[in-house]
Amino acid sequence: MDLQYSDADREFRAQAREWLKTNVPVNSRPAEGFAAAQFDRDWQRKLYDHGWAGVAWPKEFGGLGLSGLRQVIWYEELARAHGPHHINTTYVAMMHAGPTVIARGTGAQKAAHLPRILSGEALWCQGFSEPNAGSDLASLKTRGVVDGDHIVVTGAKMWTTDAQYADYQELLIRTDPASERHKGLTWIICDMKTSGIDIKPVRTMMQDEHVSMVFYDDVRIPIANVVGEIGGGWSTALATLSFERGLGFIGDQLELYQRVNRAIDLAGKTRLEDGRLAIEDDGIAQRLAAIKADTIAIRSMTLADIAVTDRTGIPGPNGSMMKLMVTGTHKALSEVVGEILGWSFMEFDGDRTAHPWTYDYLWSWVFSISGGTNEIQREITADRVLGLPRSR
Amino acid sequence: MYLAPEGHEEEITGAAAAFVADAMPIDRLHSTGSSDMAPSLRQLLGEMGWFGLAVSETAGGSGLSAVEHALFFREIGRQCGPVDVLAQCLAANLATDDRLRAEIISGERGVALLVADGDNHRLIGSADSCLAVSVTPGSTRLFSLAGTPTASRPSLDPANSLRVIEALPAKLDECKGDDSWRLGQLGAAAMLVGIAEAALDLIVDYAKIRETFGRKIGSWQAVRHPCADMAVRVEAARAQLWYAATAVKEARADAAVHLDVAKHMANTGALANTDTNIQLHGGIGVTDEHNAHLLMKHALLLSRLFGSKRMLLGRLLNARLED
Numbered sequence: 001m002d003l004q005y006s007d008a009d010r011e012f013r014a015q016a017r018e019w020l021k022t023n024v025p026v027n028s029r030p031a032e033g034f035a036a037a038q039f040d041r042d043w044q045r046k047l048y049d050h051g052w053a054g055v056a057w058p059k060e061f062g063g064l065g066l067s068g069l070r071q072v073i074w075y076e077e078l079a080r081a082h083g084p085h086h087i088n089t090t091y092v093a094m095m096h097a098g099p100t101v102i103a104r105g106t107g108a109q110k111a112a113h114l115p116r117i118l119s120g121e122a123l124w125c126q127g128f129s130e131p132n133a134g135s136d137l138a139s140l141k142t143r144g145v146v147d148g149d150h151i152v153v154t155g156a157k158m159w160t161t162d163a164q165y166a167d168y169q170e171l172l173i174r175t176d177p178a179s180e181r182h183k184g185l186t187w188i189i190c191d192m193k194t195s196g197i198d199i200k201p202v203r204t205m206m207q208d209e210h211v212s213m214v215f216y217d218d219v220r221i222p223i224a225n226v227v228g229e230i231g232g233g234w235s236t237a238l239a240t241l242s243f244e245r246g247l248g249f250i251g252d253q254l255e256l257y258q259r260v261n262r263a264i265d266l267a268g269k270t271r272l273e274d275g276r277l278a279i280e281d282d283g284i285a286q287r288l289a290a291i292k293a294d295t296i297a298i299r300s301m302t303l304a305d306i307a308v309t310d311r312t313g314i315p316g317p318n319g320s321m322m323k324l325m326v327t328g329t330h331k332a333l334s335e336v337v338g339e340i341l342g343w344s345f346m347e348f349d350g351d352r353t354a355h356p357w358t359y360d361y362l363w364s365w366v367f368s369i370s371g372g373t374n375e376i377q378r379e380i381t382a383d384r385v386l387g388l389p390r391s392r
Numbered sequence: 393m394y395l396a397p398e399g400h401e402e403e404i405t406g407a408a409a410a411f412v413a414d415a416m417p418i419d420r421l422h423s424t425g426s427s428d429m430a431p432s433l434r435q436l437l438g439e440m441g442w443f444g445l446a447v448s449e450t451a452g453g454s455g456l457s458a459v460e461h462a463l464f465f466r467e468i469g470r471q472c473g474p475v476d477v478l479a480q481c482l483a484a485n486l487a488t489d490d491r492l493r494a495e496i497i498s499g500e501r502g503v504a505l506l507v508a509d510g511d512n513h514r515l516i517g518s519a520d521s522c523l524a525v526s527v528t529p530g531s532t533r534l535f536s537l538a539g540t541p542t543a544s545r546p547s548l549d550p551a552n553s554l555r556v557i558e559a560l561p562a563k564l565d566e567c568k569g570d571d572s573w574r575l576g577q578l579g580a581a582a583m584l585v586g587i588a589e590a591a592l593d594l595i596v597d598y599a600k601i602r603e604t605f606g607r608k609i610g611s612w613q614a615v616r617h618p619c620a621d622m623a624v625r626v627e628a629a630r631a632q633l634w635y636a637a638t639a640v641k642e643a644r645a646d647a648a649v650h651l652d653v654a655k656h657m658a659n660t661g662a663l664a665n666t667d668t669n670i671q672l673h674g675g676i677g678v679t680d681e682h683n684a685h686l687l688m689k690h691a692l693l694l695s696r697l698f699g700s701k702r703m704l705l706g707r708l709l710n711a712r713l714e715d
Contacts, residue, residue, distance in 0.1 A: 001394055001395055001396065001397065001398065001401065001459055001634055001637070001638045001641075002393065002394055002638060002642070003393060003395075003635070003638050003639060003642055003644065004393060004642070005393060009393075069393055257713070264709065264710070279709075285705075285709055286701075286702075286705045288709060289704075289705035289706070289708045289709040290656070290660075290705055292708055292709070292711075293652075293653045293656045293657060293704075293705070293708055294628070294657075296632070296649070296650070296653045296713065297628045297629070297631065297632040297653055297657045298628070300395065300628075300631040300632045300634070300635035300650075301627060301628055301631040301632075303393060303395055303631075303635070304395035304396060304631040304634060304635075305631075307393050307394045307395055307396070308394075308396060311394075318627065321620075321623060321624045321627050324620070324621070324624050325624050325627075325628055375613075375617065377620075378613075378616065378617040378620035378621070379613070379616065379617075379620075381620035381623055381624070382610075382616035382617070382619060382620050385620075385623050386592075386596050386616075386619055386620070386623060387596075387600075388596065388599055388600065388610035388611070388615075388616055388619065389599075389600060389607075389608040389610045389611040390611060391611050391612065391613055391616055
């Protein structure tokens with residue numbers, strides 16, 4: 001075991017820090033809407049132009065071809081510089097679609113999509129979940145019928161984040177009507193401008209419209225857009241999800257430590273109803289310290305995972321345990337800040353810039369439900385880490 | 393950057409696991425008179441050189457680091473090994489007198505752990521110990537117990553006896569600084585990680601064979617999900633233990649912060665996992681013949697040593713990490 005960074009790691013950190021110092025956007029990101037998407041595209045373009053896009057993407061596909069550890073270093077420096085959060089409208093393109101196309105795509109798909117993803121020109125959204133297929137993803141019903149050199153899609157997808165802004169969608173459909181469960185599915189690239197697509201935003205309890213329901217009415221998609229085999233979509237989808245459960249949330253994991261320190265600062269200057277500073281309350285102080293310990297352990301878990309993955313080249317099943325740990329810590333932090341802030345925590349109109357802590361409190365449920373609910377993460381852990389008898 | 397046992401660290405882990413499982417298997421605690429480190433066990437550990445693991449070679453030890461120290465005590469924890477083993481190691485690292493140190497490393501003289509309790513002091517360790525070591529974050533003291541009257545108290549934890557002494561005995565040696573505290577924290581945290589792992593292993597094994605309503609209980613989500621939460625606690629506590637041990641080995645400036653976090657994660661992980669292990673076992677989990685209560689009781693004892701919850705959280709609130 002060692003905690004040493006190589007000379008090249010340190011050099012990379014110094015370069016990243018130096019570049020970020022003068023290149024982080026001065027204006028803050030608009031909370032939502034097309035302006036927010038444009039902000040994300042511009043930032044991604046800037047990263048691309050200056051050679052910082054796709055730190056862990058292979059070199060042959062335009063990335064820097066660096067280790068997971070360098071990716072961690074990048075996120076640490078990005079957080080230190082208060083740079084734009086990496087979970088934005090470029091997330092699905094950078095963290096799902098890109099890695100999936102790299103792993104399973106054809107030469108033509110790689111050439112058509114990877115440069116546009118890296119440069120922020122193309123935004124992507126996900127089309128896996130359906131109104132009746134969430135945790136039980138394999139029960140999905142959206143139908144694809146082969147018609148000449150096209151697949152004609154009919155059905156509905158649910159919880160599609162940023163569908164309004166996306167240029168493409170990673171769409172998982174059932175192409176064999178006689179099939180059940182994991183068989184007969186196909187992973188296909190859907191151009192969101194194709195006729196027959198209707199996007200209906202779903203308002204969340206945060207009062208925003210970041211997720212949508214997407215309807216497909218005889219949407220014709222070229223067969224050339226299939227990633228992997230027709231009927232082999234489940235395997236491609238598992239690859240997609242493994243990327244997310246590997247590197248997907250590193251930025252969030254590392255940022256939690258800074259967020260708890262901000263909460264401790266806040267407790268040091270916010271008075272409770274009884275006039276005491278919040279930090280003088282033993283209960284609040286103990287909970288903050290315990291959450292801080294969790295965030296430091298999360299950082300150690302992240303580094304331990306990344307180092308092993310860098311050696312083996314395969315993300316292990318630890319991503320599910322990581323998500324359980326991170327979502328739990330996030331929620332605990334939001335709850336204690338709710339007590340620190342007292343009545344002002346109750347002021348909220350959906351503006352996440354004006355009311356960041358209340359927004360985060362509400363978002364803690366999105367975090368523990370999206371990308372595989374915590375219950376599904378426990379199922380994965382029980383199956384793949386503990387080897388318990390299957391529940392289903 | 394690599395945070396998992398590798399190379400010779402894996403060899404030490406394997407050797408320690410085999411040795412400890414043979415020399416002090418947890419099942420021993422179902423026999424009377426099995427508490428503490430008996431003289432025969434102490435002699436055996438001494439002959440194998442375990443007490444001098446982290447003592448420099450010039451001082452008669454093996455010259456290994458905090459990392460191997462942690463790997464060894466994780467195995468001790470898995471078998472609910474007595475706290476005297478840790479006290480003996482700390483005394484071996486502290487003693488400046490060559491002859492005294494040699495007698496501690498060989499196991500010829502036994503060392504108990506002495507902890508303050510209000511105006512009194514408590515002794516944890518074998519009744520035949522002729523030495524006691526007391527460790528705080530600022531200093532470590534070694535005492536002679538010769539002629540010191542001790543009063544025995546009933547002990548909740550079968551792995552260790554409890555005794556009380558009213559006045560501090562004669563001091564043999566003292567060392568300022570936090571070197572012993574660090575090794576003590578690391579050893580206790582490692583033992584707690586071992587206990588948290590052992591509790592998880594027990595319930596996972598049982599869930600694969602025990603049936604209710606015609607199914608293995610491990611297929612019920614009411615059992616699977618708490619088991620997954622136990623695995624998360626193990627993962628977090630273990631990763632932090634590796635980080636802290638390596639930070640001590642490399643003398644990093646924020647090693648003390650990482651140790652406090654490691655002890656805290658180990659405290660909460662072991663207490664929660666031993667609790668869940670009993671609950672998920674059902675009725676058999678509360679019987680004396682089962683090992684579940686042994687893990688819980690030893691975790692309770694260790695969670696009070698080298699950083700209790702209140703002390704650790706008080707220190708962590710304003711602690712800062714290095715890059």
